[in-house]
Amino acid sequence: MSVLAVLKNSDFQLVSEFSQPDAKKRLSLGAALASATAYNIYRNSLGQLILDPVKTVPASEMWLYENAPALASVKQGLRESAEGKSIYRGSFAKAARIDR
Helix, strand or coil: CCCHCCCCCCCCCCCCCCCCCCCCCCCCCHHHHCCCEEEEEECCCCCCCEECCCCCCCHHHHHHHHCHHHHHHHHHHHHHHHHHCCCCCCCCHCCCCCCC
């Protein structure tokens, strides 16, 4: 994978100097970690590592990301709503059906 596809910002800051792994080859990253739930880990031929934070998508919602027209429609609706282009049609509470 191209480094340009992974790096979204090249402004790196040193977080810790000369950190050494423990006997099980683990490094404590502590405060260096963001709020992501998981990380993709990339390593180059020099042994340099990049941790790319990712968030998971529930399997029941993955269909949206696999359906480009549906995702584009959702994004358009969110954009229009943010621009104040939505129209209030009243409550649909009476028409809601709850299957239990």
